Amino acid sequence: MTEPIFELKDIVVTVNQGTPEQINIMDHVNLSVFPGDFITILGSNGAGKSTLFNVIGGNIPVTEGQILLNGRDITNMSVERRTRFLSRVFQDPKMGTAPRMTVAENLLLSEKRGQHRGFGPRHLKTHMDKFHEITSTMNNGLEHRLNTATGKLSGGQRQALSFLMATIKRPDILLLDEHTAALDPQTSQELMTATNNQITRNHLTCLMITHHLDDALKYGNRLVVLDNGKISYDISGDEKDNLTKEELLSFFNDIEE
Numbered sequence: 001m002t003e004p005i006f007e008l009k010d011i012v013v014t015v016n017q018g019t020p021e022q023i024n025i026m027d028h029v030n031l032s033v034f035p036g037d038f039i040t041i042l043g044s045n046g047a048g049k050s051t052l053f054n055v056i057g058g059n060i061p062v063t064e065g066q067i068l069l070n071g072r073d074i075t076n077m078s079v080e081r082r083t084r085f086l087s088r089v090f091q092d093p094k095m096g097t098a099p100r101m102t103v104a105e106n107l108l109l110s111e112k113r114g115q116h117r118g119f120g121p122r123h124l125k126t127h128m129d130k131f132h133e134i135t136s137t138m139n140n141g142l143e144h145r146l147n148t149a150t151g152k153l154s155g156g157q158r159q160a161l162s163f164l165m166a167t168i169k170r171p172d173i174l175l176l177d178e179h180t181a182a183l184d185p186q187t188s189q190e191l192m193t194a195t196n197n198q199i200t201r202n203h204l205t206c207l208m209i210t211h212h213l214d215d216a217l218k219y220g221n222r223l224v225v226l227d228n229g230k231i232s233y234d235i236s237g238d239e240k241d242n243l244t245k246e247e248l249l250s251f252f253n254d255i256e257e
């Protein structure tokens, strides 16, 4: 049987400890992520979606429980060290890219992450063919803007660039934090299509927070619903493929009761 690439074991995050406002914002969460899983994550406002990503990314410490990467305990590993195997794309197009640097320079920065050498113009030149190839897969004209400052791109192009920067080194885990939410509906759908193509083609392991029920149903092999700091549904395979929007909505009705 395939072993999980990443595991959350009985994770508890308690805030305001020792005060009357003490509360578990992550409440005994167990999640095993398998290689190639593409998990869509839904939950009402305040359900704990960002907390889940912050736990995985090491941005907030856990109060109880264990985090494993390929069976190795990384519970107390720093955010910086986790970036060796983990990439995250945020909702805000301004995050993740340096505005004054060109598209190609931003890509080179990601390509060379963790290295001390290889940022000069000569290095950039040797990478241009590759950068042209990968940007053209996003189907939004980014390949024609390799020498444009990132701050001058459209929001959709900038998010596409953030996505490419996050995946260029093929992370073990990719976290998409509502990465299409700040875009207009059409651009959002175009980026979602390109995202899905990249993930499936490259067999990336990905967790994606979304507020769109349709996207949560359409994409991925697995769907997780969070409620009140707990995982209330975790379905995959045929069960997910056969899930209707009405059934999915009923999960939320259950939640809100």
Ligand SMILES: Nc1ncnc2c1ncn2[C@@H]1O[C@H](COP(=O)(O)OP(=O)(O)OP(=O)(O)O)[C@@H](O)[C@H]1O
Pocket (backbone or CB within 6 Å): 015, 016, 025, 043, 044, 045, 046, 047, 048, 049, 050, 051, 052
């Ligand atoms: N540092 C903190 N101190 C106290 N409460 C917190 C803290 N961080 C998060 N919370 C609370 O934990 C709950 C979960 O928050 P979280 O941001 O993870 O939800 P979310 O599902 O991402 O919501 P949204 O969809 O609104 O972004 C919320 O009730 C939030 O107010």
